[in-house]
Amino acid sequence: xxIPERVAVRLRVNGEExxxxxxxxxxxxxxxxxxxxxxxxxHGCELGECSTCGVLVDGKPFLSCLSMPLDxxxxxxxxxxxxxxxxxxxPLQVAFAELGAAQCGYCTPAMLLTxxxxxxxxxxxxxxxxxEALAGVLCRCTGYLKIFExxxxxxxxxxxxxx
Amino acid sequence: xxxxxxxxxxxGKPLIKPDAFSKVSGQTKFxxxxxxxxxxxxxxxxxxxxxxxxxxxxxxxARAHPGVLAVLTGEDLPIKFGILPVSQDEEALxxxxxxxxxxxxxxxxxxxxxxxxxxxxxxxxxxxVLPAVMSIEQAIVANGEPIHGKSNVHKTVALEFGxxxxxxxAAAHLREDTVFFEGNTHxxxxxxxxxxxxxxxxxxxxxxxxxxxxxxxRALGKVLEMPxxxxxxxATPNGGGFGGKSDIFSHELVAAKLALVTGRPxxxxxxxxxxxxxxxxxxxxxxxxxxGLTKDGRITAMQFQSFLDGGGYGSYGVASTYYTGALQxxxxxxxxxxxxxxxFFTNKPPCGPKRGHATVQPRFALETHLDKVAEELGIDPxxxxxxxxxxxxxxxxxxxxITSIGLEECxxxxxxxxxFLKRRTAMPPGRGLGFAVSSYLSGAGTAIYWNDxxxxxxxxxxxxxxxxxxxxxxxxxxxxxxxILAAIVAEVLGVSxxxxxxTTADTDLTPIDLGSYSSRVTFMAGNAAKSxxxxxxxxxxxxxxxxxxxxxDDLMARDHRIMRRxxxxxxxDFAQAVQLAEAQGGVVTGTGSYTPPKLVGPYKGAxxxxxxxYSYSAAVVEVDCDPRTGEVRVPEVWIAHDxxxxxxxxxxxxxxxxxxxxxxxxxxxxxxxxxxxxxxxPSLLEYKSPTALxxxxxxxxxxxxIDREGPFGAKEAGQGPLxxxxxAVANAIxxxxxxxxxxxxxxxxxxxxxxxxxxxxxxxKSVPAFDFPPLISAExxxxxxxx
Numbered sequence: 001x002x003i004p005e006r007v008a009v010r011l012r013v014n015g016e017e018x019x020x021x022x023x024x025x026x027x028x029x030x031x032x033x034x035x036x037x038x039x040x041x042x043h044g045c046e047l048g049e050c051s052t053c054g055v056l057v058d059g060k061p062f063l064s065c066l067s068m069p070l071d072x073x074x075x076x077x078x079x080x081x082x083x084x085x086x087x088x089x090x091p092l093q094v095a096f097a098e099l100g101a102a103q104c105g106y107c108t109p110a111m112l113l114t115x116x117x118x119x120x121x122x123x124x125x126x127x128x129x130x131x132e133a134l135a136g137v138l139c140r141c142t143g144y145l146k147i148f149e150x151x152x153x154x155x156x157x158x159x160x161x162x163x
Numbered sequence: 164x165x166x167x168x169x170x171x172x173x174x175g176k177p178l179i180k181p182d183a184f185s186k187v188s189g190q191t192k193f194x195x196x197x198x199x200x201x202x203x204x205x206x207x208x209x210x211x212x213x214x215x216x217x218x219x220x221x222x223x224x225a226r227a228h229p230g231v232l233a234v235l236t237g238e239d240l241p242i243k244f245g246i247l248p249v250s251q252d253e254e255a256l257x258x259x260x261x262x263x264x265x266x267x268x269x270x271x272x273x274x275x276x277x278x279x280x281x282x283x284x285x286x287x288x289x290x291x292v293l294p295a296v297m298s299i300e301q302a303i304v305a306n307g308e309p310i311h312g313k314s315n316v317h318k319t320v321a322l323e324f325g326x327x328x329x330x331x332x333a334a335a336h337l338r339e340d341t342v343f344f345e346g347n348t349h350x351x352x353x354x355x356x357x358x359x360x361x362x363x364x365x366x367x368x369x370x371x372x373x374x375x376x377x378x379x380x381r382a383l384g385k386v387l388e389m390p391x392x393x394x395x396x397x398a399t400p401n402g403g404g405f406g407g408k409s410d411i412f413s414h415e416l417v418a419a420k421l422a423l424v425t426g427r428p429x430x431x432x433x434x435x436x437x438x439x440x441x442x443x444x445x446x447x448x449x450x451x452x453x454x455g456l457t458k459d460g461r462i463t464a465m466q467f468q469s470f471l472d473g474g475g476y477g478s479y480g481v482a483s484t485y486y487t488g489a490l491q492x493x494x495x496x497x498x499x500x501x502x503x504x505x506x507f508f509t510n511k512p513p514c515g516p517k518r519g520h521a522t523v524q525p526r527f528a529l530e531t532h533l534d535k536v537a538e539e540l541g542i543d544p545x546x547x548x549x550x551x552x553x554x555x556x557x558x559x560x561x562x563x564x565i566t567s568i569g570l571e572e573c574x575x576x577x578x579x580x581x582x583f584l585k586r587r588t589a590m591p592p593g594r595g596l597g598f599a600v601s602s603y604l605s606g607a608g609t610a611i612y613w614n615d616x617x618x619x620x621x622x623x624x625x626x627x628x629x630x631x632x633x634x635x636x637x638x639x640x641x642x643x644x645x646x647i648l649a650a651i652v653a654e655v656l657g658v659s660x661x662x663x664x665x666t667t668a669d670t671d672l673t674p675i676d677l678g679s680y681s682s683r684v685t686f687m688a689g690n691a692a693k694s695x696x697x698x699x700x701x702x703x704x705x706x707x708x709x710x711x712x713x714x715x716d717d718l719m720a721r722d723h724r725i726m727r728r729x730x731x732x733x734x735x736d737f738a739q740a741v742q743l744a745e746a747q748g749g750v751v752t753g754t755g756s757y758t759p760p761k762l763v764g765p766y767k768g769a770x771x772x773x774x775x776x777y778s779y780s781a782a783v784v785e786v787d788c789d790p791r792t793g794e795v796r797v798p799e800v801w802i803a804h805d806x807x808x809x810x811x812x813x814x815x816x817x818x819x820x821x822x823x824x825x826x827x828x829x830x831x832x833x834x835x836x837x838x839x840x841x842x843x844x845p846s847l848l849e850y851k852s853p854t855a856l857x858x859x860x861x862x863x864x865x866x867x868x869i870d871r872e873g874p875f876g877a878k879e880a881g882q883g884p885l886x887x888x889x890x891a892v893a894n895a896i897x898x899x900x901x902x903x904x905x906x907x908x909x910x911x912x913x914x915x916x917x918x919x920x921x922x923x924x925x926x927x928k929s930v931p932a933f934d935f936p937p938l939i940s941a942e943x944x945x946x947x948x949x950x
Contacts, residue, residue, distance in 0.1 A: 044354070047846060049848040081189055093184070096187045097184050098183075100643075100814055100816075100817045104353070104403045104404075106402030108186055130855075131858065132855075135854045135855045138352060140821075143861070145858060145861060
């Protein structure tokens, strides 16, 4: 095999426009982690089965392991690194830390972003809606309960400035 | 050692753990998040056959592939290794034979992962395919060439404590049950990864997602034939372990060798499919249990047999074999006990320790068995347990020393919380309640390599501004060990968590901790941390006492101050005290070590089971069964855990809830099974595990017994609470539908089959004929003589 061909791609990630030259077969997951250094996005299967690689595209949960960067030009991509703003953690991040909702922390970025998409759409979801929204993201540590509680805590603090 | 909670300012509080914000911000660097300049990628070629001789490996086409920098075969790493000294039976890359689909054969390093993958396809191997052994029954029949040596039997055990035959003959009530626990796997969300770098002076560094960097360090030294002083192993935070990262893995040795051969940093990250082959998970175990009781339900003797399906290599299997018979007596006072076990090699990925290490399967057998016994005796299942509880500060008939026991209180909590006794006889159709109890180790009392050195060590260095550097070999695998270490040191020194700077699991920098396995870190590293902090505190008290003209015994450390107990206004700032101590005696450091007491009984095999303290758990599970489909849902769980003392109750509850979740997955859906030698489900889609939608309501009760040997009285939390949940599910299904599923996982098919079965049961009918070795009659402790 020769040195892989590279194509130009413009991505908007966490509000910043970036121009990159990447092999066209690389997934968004790989480009985020390997070409942009955004290793907060994790991989669990790279087959679209576990949602560990979840990011937001235009505010909606998206599996970065099944997405091709060229398809996402002009879209707004958010990773866990983009959740905090002005040095302040997002209320979901604070609630996850306070309640011990991140044990090993590996599914946490995808869990947080998926929860953020839910709260952005429904600021005060009930437990069933939280369970439904997070059902695609696998966690092996927590048994999910502290995650539900953290989402509820963050929702209850809506409008209160983050720390 | 039993400070009252009122005096504690950090221990016992639900504080935010030190690594929490790094985790929620995505900043925590897991092994695959690391990258180095000039880094290249390694990939491993694995066997497509469950059992075959390797006749020829031709790597010439792969070596010629552009972008390939190195190709390794078994000849490059010929020295065998294994986690246990008695089972050095693995090769980093197989030389003569492959023993399961997924067994590593060759490896490639290339400038990117795609090129490495292409090169794997260019390696030509000729196999002589051998008949595969895929079950316990096939292993016994042993058609064809054994997997290792002369027989497929890996390990046998035959022990007897007192004359069980005599006691069973005399028993008023006898019952025998045969059950099967299917294997399953850990499924951490993070795939294993390792990154190796060789410095210009030839020194090797390996970053790896390992629960046991110390043992990886040893194995690298052995296999690479390098002095351990020339190797540095750094464990990265584990993205989940559950026991699955506590072995030595091919990719760790291969990454190191590829880095040595190429002079470039080499990273190998397993694919999800490869993680299923790395395995070391729950053994499939077939078990027979026979118990004799008095007519009022007191156990007089027990005979327990285990048949373990071990997979292709030894791994922790010798220990696993003993563990299937070790802890029966820590929950029940059993006066006479016989234990026979055999572990077979089979052509599957090697089994090893998963959360509850080989005590989970016998716990399922024992707790479903006693549920049936209780019904036959007309005693409720709770009362039957109460009549057989061991006493605190006692010894089991197989010599396990018990300190504190909070089992009775655990039982009370879940029975009262769930209304078990009243509700179980009046459940609506399809609903049922089940009950079970368990115990687990707070760390293995013996090390893998027997020696007199400590199991955990901690070093502290105080900074002039009052900061505290804490160094310890323990690695956080999500259980919160970083918090435990920091909280204990902050408590003793009277500083806050933020003042503690942690450096963990780096063989160049940190003193030994044997690893994050066997639920040992809180107890052992926690004790070492406490001892180190107390030594440093004593030195500060000495200089402070001189400055304050008082007795050091009059002093306390709290709120960043060292002050007189009775006159707290008289005191020094913590940093001031450090400066005084440094001025008078130089750098302020302290070390602490923990060596468990020698608790090994006087018989061969007594090294597996002893622990400085045992945790206890009790569970009530409610099930909602659909008799038309056989589906079982778990809406609610009550679980109580004797934690000794919760250093951080929030983290303990997190461990308990995670254990319950993992147990429900094992009880109802998770299985690592094979078809024609191939893993049926090597993917996250097909290997079923519970999602957020399956999460039950959980009521968690922490019982604090303040163990006299634990740090601040603490015992373990990470594994024990998993144990009672699986049998409680099975017992609840019986309560709901009147069927006995004596086989885990309890799938809808099995429930339906049992409902249509004449005996209302699914499960093994008997154990196969097997000649166990002659029983070794072990001496029994004095307190059991004549009973």
